[in-house]
Amino acid sequence: MTVASPTVEQISTVKRRSPMSETWEYLRRSRSGMIGLFLIVSHLLIALTSPLLVPQDPLEMNAEARIEAPSTEHLMGTDRLGRDVFSRSMLGGRVTLVVTIVAIILAVIWGSLVGIALGLLGGRIDEVVMRFVDALLSLPWLLILLLVVSIMGTDMWIQALTFGFTYGILTIRVARAATLDFVTREFLLAARARGESTRTIVMRELLPNVRDVLLVDGAMNWSWMLLGFTSLSFLGFGVTPPTPDWGFMIAKNREILAIQPWAVFGPVIMLSTLIIGINLFSDALAKAMGLDRSQGAPV
């Protein structure tokens, strides 16, 4: 019997399971990965500290100083209502970050639970659920988001829930595919043959193996979620004004793009650096974990 002797997969699994330090070592040597991490951390720090640090009140309107070009007083000038663009840009990601970070954690958790369960169970349930998932993904993503947000409302915590639920559907597919990839491998068959309980198999054999895939998928999904959230906000289905928000600021200040372009550049720079940072980091993370990420549209 080959069951007792360690297979190649088992050996490689043991190595992959070794502390995250190996991944970290690789990440540290990746220049783009470090740039990405730097951008993400900077954004988190800005979001946390800016309410105390911004030079001007982001909500204060000033009829005397409308649509002003950048100056020492207003680093990025002012918008149509005379509000300070720099301060608003610094603060404009706070709601976005809270919603997407909470949502991505929810999405990874519920998506992988369902995906792993479907992969292990197979059969009829798997067939039916996947039909629904595929059908849902045949609808335009913006339509799904608009419908969900119109039904559930734009309260920050509700939005975190709805985004978590919606984007978790993408994770179901990934988690299921990763699970299917492993259920037929010898080390899992061996565990079954040893008579281990399903719980033990999932916790000790399966999760450590699909963890990497799910982490990278989560990072990637975070960037898609940002794209979705800011797009809704751009269309006016997001954060309630006057709370500063990048998507909505870009939508509104576009009208004065020709006269005061910094009113648009401010939020554009902030949003772009965050999204590019996440992608540089998740690309490097995928490489560090030995998953060649051939990233495509999340459909």
Next chain:
Amino acid sequence: MISLTARRLMLAVVTLFIISLIIFVGVEALPGDMATAYLGQFATPESLKALREEFDLDAPAHERYFNWLGNAIRGDLGESYARHKPVSELIGYRFRNTVVLSTAATLVGVPLAIVLGILAGLTRDKWPDVTVSTVSIAGMTLPGFVTATVLIFIFAIRLEWFPAITLVSTNAPISELLPNIVLPVITLTIIMVAHILRLVRTNMIDVMNSDYVQMAQLKGVPSRRIVFGHALPNAMLPTINIVALTIIWLLGGVAIIETVFNYPGIGRLMVDAIGDRDLVLVQGIALILAIVVIAVNLVADLLTLVLNPRLRTARGH
């Protein structure tokens, strides 16, 4: 082969049926109904009740679903009560406009993406690859309105080459449409190229590392023949599905670009319809877009099947 095609067709029909259900339930769950949309601020409890009775809005949901589905199959998508026009009339030209926009982007984008993807794949980790791959990350992951706004600033405001918004009537002939949609097409093309080229690059790298390509290299086959004769045809096959996926992704978000450029397409109509709770219109648009998505997927799958002899024999009969 025929049975495989038939099975694929059956699957498309089943998916469409499930989608129609999801759309109906989703729109049904929206706050407000046709009566509130129709009466708007003039709604009184009495007038709402009268209207609901007149149009059978109080009928059980499953009854209304089958009514709607039955009419939709016969080509009748109902009437938009907020806009006082048949849904099919509202969708007509706007759907055509969106098709014109995406077709133009596809015709430019797909060849460009394939060329850049091959270039990046062949120069893996050298400067052409690094440049193309880095730029593509930005093009793919930045929201369409950011890319569009930057393009508008450069090409419409600074250089004044193209208009910042498209000022065409909804039913303008295509010849009048095309000169006005250069910037929206460029925006869509950038997003599309970014998506496709990354996957072409990965395929190319995989194929170039495969045994048969390495064998050819060892045999001393000239590298041009290896790339064009052996690697390319195999790397191209998965591209069909990638192109399909990208078109679907673009259709999902085309509303953003149509809004930025004020382009009269179906995506913008969808956003507006959801905004003012024009439920019948939302249902109609969702159904049309879903049919397009399913059709694109179907064509891509069948095309892959026809072009790949291995797939044909492996699962056929």
